[in-house]
Amino acid sequence: MTLIPDPAPRTTGLAPYDPHYDPLTSRTPGEGRDYAPTYWVASAGPPPEDDGPMAGDLDADAVVVGSGYTGLNCALHLAREFGIKATVLEANRVAWGCSTRNGGQGQNASGRLSRSQWVARWGRETALALHAEIREGFDYFADLIRDIDCDAAPGGHLYVAHRGWAYDKLCAESEVANSVFGYATRMIEPEELARDWVDERDAVGALHEPLGIGIHPAKLAFGYLRAARAAGARVHPASPVLSVERDGAAFRVRTPHGTVRARAVAIATGGYTGQSLHPRLKSRVMPILSNCIVTRPLTPEEIAATNFRTRQVITDTRTLRYYYRLLPGDRLQIGSRSAITGADASNPRHLQLLVDGMHAKFPALRDVGIDYSWWGWVDVSHDMMPRIVQPDAGERLFYALGYGGNGVSYSAQAGRRLAELVAGRSLRQLPIFTGELPSHPFAPFRRVGQRLLYRWYHHKDEAA
Numbered sequence: 001m002t003l004i005p006d007p008a009p010r011t012t013g014l015a016p017y018d019p020h021y022d023p024l025t026s027r028t029p030g031e032g033r034d035y036a037p038t039y040w041v042a043s044a045g046p047p048p049e050d051d052g053p054m055a056g057d058l059d060a061d062a063v064v065v066g067s068g069y070t071g072l073n074c075a076l077h078l079a080r081e082f083g084i085k086a087t088v089l090e091a092n093r094v095a096w097g098c099s100t101r102n103g104g105q106g107q108n109a110s111g112r113l114s115r116s117q118w119v120a121r122w123g124r125e126t127a128l129a130l131h132a133e134i135r136e137g138f139d140y141f142a143d144l145i146r147d148i149d150c151d152a153a154p155g156g157h158l159y160v161a162h163r164g165w166a167y168d169k170l171c172a173e174s175e176v177a178n179s180v181f182g183y184a185t186r187m188i189e190p191e192e193l194a195r196d197w198v199d200e201r202d203a204v205g206a207l208h209e210p211l212g213i214g215i216h217p218a219k220l221a222f223g224y225l226r227a228a229r230a231a232g233a234r235v236h237p238a239s240p241v242l243s244v245e246r247d248g249a250a251f252r253v254r255t256p257h258g259t260v261r262a263r264a265v266a267i268a269t270g271g272y273t274g275q276s277l278h279p280r281l282k283s284r285v286m287p288i289l290s291n292c293i294v295t296r297p298l299t300p301e302e303i304a305a306t307n308f309r310t311r312q313v314i315t316d317t318r319t320l321r322y323y324y325r326l327l328p329g330d331r332l333q334i335g336s337r338s339a340i341t342g343a344d345a346s347n348p349r350h351l352q353l354l355v356d357g358m359h360a361k362f363p364a365l366r367d368v369g370i371d372y373s374w375w376g377w378v379d380v381s382h383d384m385m386p387r388i389v390q391p392d393a394g395e396r397l398f399y400a401l402g403y404g405g406n407g408v409s410y411s412a413q414a415g416r417r418l419a420e421l422v423a424g425r426s427l428r429q430l431p432i433f434t435g436e437l438p439s440h441p442f443a444p445f446r447r448v449g450q451r452l453l454y455r456w457y458h459h460k461d462e463a464a
Contacts, residue, residue: 022342023274023287023377031256032238033092039294039372040100044218048226050094053238054258060087062422063253063262065241068099070400071268072224073415079231082423086233087260091240095221097272101376103292103323103335105313106409107157108138108211112384116176122431130430131181137413138211144412148223150215151328157212158314160203166317170207185209199307200361214313214325244278264422267399271377280391284437285402286446287377289345291338291354294372297330305364318461322357334358338375340447345375380404382438388417391436398422402437
């Protein structure tokens with residue numbers, strides 16, 4: 001098997017991609033840096049036109065910080081529904097962070113908690129309302145992407161049990177989904193899974209849920225960019241936000257080459273939310289690295305050996321889960337955990353860990369070369385659920401953060417909800433719309449515990 005070397009700098013005239021950026025230790029994510037070397041960016045075609053870096057001061061009804069899925073959808077909805085022409089500020093290239101580095105798995109989910117955990121934490125009535133909100137978000141996402149060429153692969157989501165005890169947990173979760181939420185999941189026995197779906201070596205069955213769409217992340221982001229600008233939003237890359245300061249009833253949002261005076265600020269920076277961006281956001285999310293690889297195109301013989309009969313999105317039941325699928329063009333994409341810190345992100349052992357996981361699942365692919373390898377930061381909240389909130393009723397600052405790796409589809413709805421807050425609308429009383437993200441005063445030091453947790457999770461995940 002061939003592993004790709006570290007990517008050589010591209011001669012684009014942009015600042016080079018920084019593989020070691022770390023939101024807990026870096027003051028800003030840079031200015032005008034090139035994209036990470038993802039398969040998505042390499043295969044999406046040229047990025048659409050944007051409005052160029054900030055050049056001088058200006059006034060705006062609203063500033064959106066971050067040009068990923070959430071920020072672009074916020075700007076799109078502000079323009080379409082409320083006539084508010086937002087100014088979107090991005091530190092590097094448009095959709096430089098999560099939105100061009102994820103696995104492209106649109107699921108009927110948001111955050112890290114299961115539906116049974118919703119019931120246990122908030123009670124049946126609130127859990128049902130939360131399910132309805134997230135289901136509405138999935139439907140909104142599915143409707144949006146009908147107008148975007150993003151290689152959409154609908155059909156559902158396959159949740160693969162990697163051990164017998166995990167299969168039992170999935171059976172219980174399926175029963176809750178069906179009986180409490182009316183969400184028609186079904187269990188798949190190992191023989192049916194290997195025969196009709198995919199022959200994964202360590203799988204002992206799966207749960208299938210009907211809602212799930214695989215997408216090409218960069219094509220989706222570029223589609224959102226086109227739509228937002230067509231609606232009237234202005235999108236400025238290479239314009240990192242250095243500070244957000246009150247100016248009477250408004251704000252001054254400072255960048256290296258100009259300041260925006262805005263009546264409202266919406267922050268949608270995901271796993272790339274730096275500690276110094278705004279005091280209300282310090283230590284509100286724990287950035288976690290996720291690694292991703294894409295193979296060379298598989299041969300018909302290799303596809304037959306793995307019996308891939310589905311192109312639906314797939315995850316497994318490990319705490320340090322793998323997410324994977326067969327892409328258009330017959331490449332296999334697979335992702336999972338990575339380094340603890342940005343400084344260690346390019347250590348080859350993290351890539352090898354992911355490759356070893358692919359080999360364990362699909363031994364027939366042991367000699368298949370890896371064409372693309374990258375990593376990115378996931379915004380995990382300290383209570384495992386996102387927030388779309390106005391943290392202080394006395395100022396018009398808002399944020400949407402904390403998807404925990406389940407934001408591909410719900411980010412569209414979160415952007416819409418964020419726009420509603422900016423426009424002065426009230427949101428329903430749900431846990432994700434009330435209260436701030438919980439803070440952790442020692443967030444930078446949680447990485448010591450994270451190393452120990454990863455070892456414990458691996459031991460627990462692989463137990464028979």
